[in-house]
Amino acid sequence: MEINCVVCGKEKLDKDTIGINKKILSNEISDFYCLNCFAEYLGCTEEDLLEKIEEFKEEGCTLFR
Ligand SMILES: [Zn+2]
Numbered sequence: 391m392e393i394n395c396v397v398c399g400k401e402k403l404d405k406d407t408i409g410i411n412k413k414i415l416s417n418e419i420s421d422f423y424c425l426n427c428f429a430e431y432l433g434c435t436e437e438d439l440l441e442k443i444e445e446f447k448e449e450g451c452t453l454f455r
Pocket residue numbers: 395396397398399400423424425426427428
């Protein structure tokens with residue numbers, strides 16, 4: 391399944407990006423943001439999100455498998 395950013399239309403969001411969307415927003419969402427737009431939406435930086443992704447992976451979160 392191809393998922394595009396709902397804001398800028400960036401195509402084929404990767405699994406990590408989709409995972410962090412679900413983790414922070416909800417498992418039920420159907421609109422996804424690319425890292426750039428998601429950082430803007432949350433008022434943080436892309437770097438912060440990448441760090442979060444790494445943290446969640448280390449915790450063994452299944453959304454990132
Ligand atoms: Zn975007």
